[in-house]
Amino acid sequence: MDATDALNEIAFRLERDRAPQFKVQAFRRAADTVGVWSPAELRVRAGDGRLKATKGIGASTLEVIRQSLDGDVPDRLQKLRDAQTSPLSDAGRALAELVRGDLHSHSDWSDGTTRIPLMVDAAVSLGREYLALTDHSPHLTVAHGLTAERLTEQLDVVAGLDEATDGLRLLSGIEVDILDDGALDQTPELLDRLDVVVASIHSHLRADRRTMTERMLGAITDRHTSILGHCTGRLVEGSRGTRPPSEFDAERVFAACAENGVAVEINARPERQDPPDELIAVALAAGCFFSIDSDAHAPGQLGLLDYGIERAAQNQVPAERIITTWPVEQLLEWVRSNR
Template sequence: MAIPNTDIAEIFNKLADLLEIEGANPFRVRAYRNGARTVGGLSQNIPTLLKEGKDLTELPHIGPDLADKIQTIADTGRLPLLEEVEQRTPEALSKLMAIPGLGAKRIAALHRELQVDSLEDLKRVVRMGKVRELEGFGKKTEELIKTGIERIENSEKRFSLLQAESIVKPLLAYLATIEGGKDVEVAGSYRRRKETVGDLDILITCKQGSPVMEGFVNYEEIKKVLSQGETRATVILRTGIQVDLRLVPQVSYGAALHYFTGSQAHNIAVRQIGIKKNLKINEYGVFKGEQRVGGKTEQEIFEQVGLPYIEPELREDRGEIEAALQGTLPRLITLEDIRGDLHSHTKATDGSNSLEEMAQAAAERGYEYLAITDHSKRVSVAHGLNEKQLARHIKEVDRLNEKLDGIVLLKSIELDILEDGSLDLPDAILKELDLTVCAIHYPLGLSRKKQTERILRAMDNPYFNILAHPSGRLINEREPYPIDLERIMMGAKERGCFLEVNAQPARLDLTDIHCKTAKDLGLKVVISTDAHSITHLDYMRLGIGQARRGWLEPEDVLNTRPLSELKKLLERD
């Protein structure tokens, strides 16, 4: 059983949640959260590393104790300590941590005072109006909790793109070992690079009589086989995700790939063009009467209806058909277009690696520059940089740049936008930086008008450069804070500021829709990883996927520029 890294990270996060609810030592709780972040950000699966004899204690935040626990989880799929804690504190309480307004202390109070052990218990006491009566809660908090419960209940089970990748990678590796398979592709929303994935559609071409189907249903990660036929099987994996495998003949591969990639609205639009040309288009091919005239490749599908090839990320029926007909499809940005990353963290605050390690990792990815954006003091009393600490940090970056070859570290900081719109540190130190990455972390509950004006006031500061994770959302966890994002985009363009596409898998913020809005307004964006370790730098691919879905081209993105041009664009009048 090859347990995915995301599952190991989830076990550690759940343990951290329950320990925090119990009031355990904060350093112990933080150790598990840091361990979860390290494991979740690895590019290689833990079982593979263990098989290769990797010493896990060489990983950031992984000491001998956590390494032993990871080994146990990898071997058994369980963690006895978590099961022991769950005997004392109900497992369901950890799920309540995703509800806005509920932290560990409030959950502990609900558990202690109102015997809340589950989401159903919480719904009951909210409905009875008992929550507002507890000390430290009140009517406003109760309403916030009620809204959070409704959001959780109304959301279907969807996996982040990173979770889906961690499931797909070993599955494809397994399928490659089965004799007879040829072309293999994951279609659906995964191929369109949507930020969340509900299920997986996999297409395989193979010779007749090959053992691909039988091999697939024997995959060790399958929890249940829902159906199995000669050309299709549907299974549920241990992770809970559904996988549909389809065997398709080579002559229909392109048609099937187009059909199952979707979206449905895009497919309907293409079929309607086909109907006008007396063509029938389905998953088996393109037909004129009874004659097949295309379908072996996707290119043939588009050619038959008079369209150029449309990239999967654009297939949402959001104007791509019209753009294709007019010859105005964008040349979408690729990972190879990126010259550097403008949002990253080191050990100086809450990162896992040193300045030099981050620089080396960025250089290995072919980057020309990397901005070091450790947090300012307001984000964390224990870890944020104050003015004097930032001054020392600037000197350290300068010293390291003198010996670095092939890459430049940019002096920066992730700077809090305070409630009144001022920035967390004085201009006297900000003017020493190459750029600033500014963000809202709290309070998140201001009105739409106040939150918007707060950011616009911050942008009035001549040392404001980039607005980080602009909507503040966390996918499947936290809704965006109320904000007039189009007004902020217009304000940013007027002031010479930029917005970020944050590539963290839980954020992907800006959304694809807002990426397109920025493009339409002529506002350039930055695609950054918000990396807290060297492995997080690889999240850039997720940001690229989001940008491609938003029609972005290289010229729409600031960090496709060489350093000299980047610095000129960052200069404010």
Template sequence: MSPVAALERIAFLLERSLAPTYRAKAFRTAASVVAGLPADEVARRVSAGSLAKVKGIGPKTAQVVEEAYRGRVPAYLVRVTEESGGPLVDGGTELRRRLRGDCHLHSDWSDGGSPIREMAGTAAALGHDWAVLTDHSPRLTVARGLSAERLRDQRAELAALAASWAPFRLLSGIECDILDEGSLDQESELLDELDLVVVSVHSKLRMDAGAMTRRMVTAVRDPRSDVLGHCTGRLLGDPGRPESAFDADEVFAACAETGTAVEINCRPERLDPPRRLLRRAVAAGTLFSIDTDAHAPGQLDWQPYGCARAEECGVPVERIINTWTADELMAWAGTRRTPSRTDART
């Protein structure tokens, strides 16, 4: 294993285990620095023990480079593989093999930690045929949400990069804030041009249940809404965040009627919706999207969390939009932009 590959693998496993961002970033930064050094300089610095003097390389990352350069499996990689390299969860294995893509991921254009190219390359390496880039919309300023102008610039970059990772396809999308009254936080004409739109509530999560229900139903009835993201807004752990209050049956009925998919969010601190609501969405007849909501490359490997929950709660495979080809997904989303909405695959 090359030093760069060892550093990147460590970063991937740290991201996969939801380790503090600074730890993974240190290894990704070191990988980038080493990749940019001439081979003879790496050899000289390994011999002299001076790698840690290079900006962007610290004592731990230098040791990884030295061990990999000398043909050994770095001790740090061995340790993090033992801690974080195994299966994430029991169950869902067969369903994960049926998935072709991921409808919800972020890059460093908003609050993700890695460039588009790195996110796309990792998704392809994990076996995806496609993924949808869904950086945040303008109102979420804390996450550097994209203005209409920045979103158009991002789409231009996607088009320019498309050939570099073919046949894998990175589709253009957005995670669009659901505003207080249920409207969507981006220009309607621009949303019409995107391949897929995930809509999510990120503000006023403690809104009165009746108002929250109306807000969410209004959003999913918008013909530009393809996927309802992390519907309860909960965060697990300490301190965590409680679920938003809303009439789940009414919201899921609206999703089933309009063909808006309910996201099964795979982030380990979300796992949203909870099982009891996921079963109600199944009963309501909704479509589903099993998504990582990844903000770093290693997090793109989180789909098993959602697959296990989908399997446990009886989600029919034929109602999971991630099992479709990119062309099928885009045709379905494109049909939904017309005045006569349909919940059928086309």
């Protein structure tokens, strides 16, 4: 087995299992280190001791490399493969067969952990037909949000990767902050250039119900907004602790989503599970469309999409009302028609 492939797959599987980031990065750094050498050169370095002394290669990654060079599937990788589980029920598996894409992901341009090509490769390996890159907007400085200049630069990178990638459309996008007054945190001219705009609230989440409602309505009625991201902002588990959901008038907010052609995101991250089940029911009754998204900040986290798919299935969301089941041209036409 190719050593670089083995190291990257281990990193991917650890991310999907939500392992601590330092463990993931050990394998990804090792993959980057050995990826510059041919198999023959790597074998020589492993044999003469230079590999063991190489910065970024530790005991665990060295063992993976040696077993790969012997032609074996490394023990560490085989254990991760054998331990793989799925959250999908029969209904979830049926829906998963229909899901084509993912419209919310991040790279190291903002607060993701890896370069865009690694996110693209992971999406291809998972069989996605399209992936939207939606790095953060400038107001979210803690996440290294993209200024207008950096987003403009990224658009050229995305276009180049989209053209060079077979079997997957890489869509341009942004997770744009909803500011306190309901405005979107990027220029209208740049938002016009994007395929997908996910609008989310990341600050002042404990504002009162009326304030939050008006703030969300401001973003929903902006013609650029395609998707309302993780609408309650809650956290139910995970390393960041827990956080209660924001309070807002769900009937008004979801009615506005239905009227303005804004999909409600079913955020697949297990620590979010957002919206809660009772709000999915309100959005269904309002006639909303939905977007099941991974909100991935690392390649392996793209695999967390199954958690959102299962929640949609359990809440009996019809597949035809999930925009990520649509072919990419239908999706893009829907976005354009709502602008």
